[in-house]
Amino acid sequence: MVAPANGSxxxxxxxxxxxxxxxxxxxxxxxxxxSVRNRERVHVGFELELLGSHSLDPTHLxxxxxxxxxxxxxxxxxxxxxxxxxxxxxxxxxxSTVTSPSSLVCLQRYxxxxxxxxxxxxxxxxEHSLSASDVGLIxxxxxxxxxxxxxxx
Numbered sequence: 001m002v003a004p005a006n007g008s009x010x011x012x013x014x015x016x017x018x019x020x021x022x023x024x025x026x027x028x029x030x031x032x033x034x035s036v037r038n039r040e041r042v043h044v045g046f047e048l049e050l051l052g053s054h055s056l057d058p059t060h061l062x063x064x065x066x067x068x069x070x071x072x073x074x075x076x077x078x079x080x081x082x083x084x085x086x087x088x089x090x091x092x093x094x095x096s097t098v099t100s101p102s103s104l105v106c107l108q109r110y111x112x113x114x115x116x117x118x119x120x121x122x123x124x125x126x127e128h129s130l131s132a133s134d135v136g137l138i139x140x141x142x143x144x145x146x147x148x149x150x151x152x153x
Contacts, residue, residue: 021149024052045123051115075118
């Protein structure tokens with residue numbers, strides 16, 4: 001897959017997601033999203049965290065680093081690409097939002113190595129919990145991400 005840089009389809013600068021994944025060791029963590037509706041906890045979506053790192057140095061903790069900023073921009077474009085796949089025509093039952101805070105996450109399983117974090121949150125539009133077809137769509141999205149080399153630890 002080739003993603004448009006800066007989210008602009010007309011921009012000629014493009015990058016390969018597979019190259020980015022290999023270069024930045026991009027991984028995916030999936031978290032459930034719950035909400036309280038009618039006094040009950042309801043499973044309303046998932047947060048798909050894309051994490052990438054340009055440095056193996058566990059002491060690299062500067063979220064303002066130019067390379068971290070560049071990586072965050074690339075991960076945001078990738079998340080935006082997959083967000084569009086959730087509901088391409090805007091008529092589906094799921095909404096997606098991409099957030100890219102200017103912070104780093106240190107993961108213990110990677111010797112406290114710092115990772116840039118971009119989140120793709122997918123939630124149902126209805127007052128009910130996720131349907132089986134919604135979960136199927138999200139699992140299909142995860143499969144597409146794995147096809148690009150993004151792995152889940």
